[in-house]
Amino acid sequence: MSSTVITGASSGIGHSLARRIAASGAPVALLARRGELLERLADEIRAAGGRALALPCDVTDRRAVGVAIEAAEAALGPVARLVANAGGGRATGVDPFDVDLITEVVTLNFLGTVHCIEAVLPGMLERRAGHLVAVSSLAASRGLPGASAYSASKAALTNFMESLRIDLRGRGVDVTVIAPGFVRTKPGKTNKRRRPLRVDLEPATERMWRVIQARRPYDAFPAGLVALTWLGRVLPASWYDRLLAGRGPTPKS
Template sequence: MGNRRVCFITGASSGLGMGLAIRLAQEGYAVGLAARREAQLEEVAEKIREHGGTAGIFPCDVSQRDQVAGAIRRCEEELGPVHLLVANAGVSVNTRVEAFDTMEIERVIRVNLLGAVYATEAVLEGMLNRGQGQIVAVSSIAGFAGLPMSAAYSASKGGMTNFFESLRIDLRGSGVDVTVITPGFVKTPMTDHNQHSMPFLMDLEPAVDLMARAIRKRKKSLAFPWPLAAVVWSARALPRPAYDWLASRVDRRKAPGAGGPVKEG
């Protein structure tokens, strides 16, 4: 407890979530770290404490509504009311039509989309009662359009972007801001195993810089890197036959199989 504002961040055990948690702690937030792997969360918390920051770990599986609610309740008891929620936890797999796996599709949507909804549910009432707060959704450029072999991931991220955009409009004037972040390719464990090309791949730190700035400025949205965002966004406007032709140029032979290593964001 203290005077620090509290941030609860999911997916804080690695990659963008870990980088952002450390950065937000440097910026003065007390951070509640959530993910499934407790030991990794403890390492991140230790790093934050070594530099004089405040952090607590609240392990949970974001696809389980009760676990998310419990983790946020414990965080508020330990650190205080959550001012900033960063819904960042996510998984990515390939979806292949020849090995159509509904259970896996459900899992991706449950983690990426419903996990963010469950976390929002747990903080929203408190934020509205206090008349202030910020919710950050870490979605993906893959949600701009249906990408090849990414049906589950594109659906989960498209759903996420639209869900939080709707919420942003509905929360106007309430004191609760919503920031939707759509990254392209960033070097993290999620993209480490990718064998296909990743145009405009960014290092973690510059990506964290951009995200932290957008959060600080309470921006409505951030898409980066802008050249990739512009390409995918423009492709949406093409006639569908042209879009399908262009999108199918992705080299399918290089992509890992369904259920194989995680892939792009």
């Protein structure tokens, strides 16, 4: 059976999706930086009768990604599916205007996925079969306060994947972009920031897995936040600014 590479598998959405994919019978290569968490998940999957390999790797390191994916192919066979989920971001503001932090967020959320695609795409094109999945965000839809780097990086990711989807038409490789709103990845943890219409991890995982299996080109959820986002897109800039002013996270100085 052909394998799945999933990044950001040490916690949150990636961890949950990796378990779901492994439960379907597909061998999974688990990538993230925290190796001990990956080993724990791989052990759990193997104990349940699945196949899994923990490959500690920083996706911002292009060479390391190539090495990890080579190791995945050697152990589990050709990569049929990439789920590029590793990502995240800290608040970014204007004072300080922290270019190092902006570079870090953009490199992780955008180039991290590009590095993974570089490692799997030639084989997929040769076999004329494959599936590239990227976990973007509803934050890609328009600039959000306190999240300039995050929303820009996710917009770059979404548009990049969309271009690839068109460029790959007729080549046997499908592309899926999933744009969640807020997903509760740490149940029980209280957070002072408002996260409207937050979805629990379990239903979010099930939805994402259905979208991946159906190879849908794009999915965004939950519907309520998708509708608000759509409204945000068509609002004139002056209204949008007034509505969102002061609603973002505060960058740490």
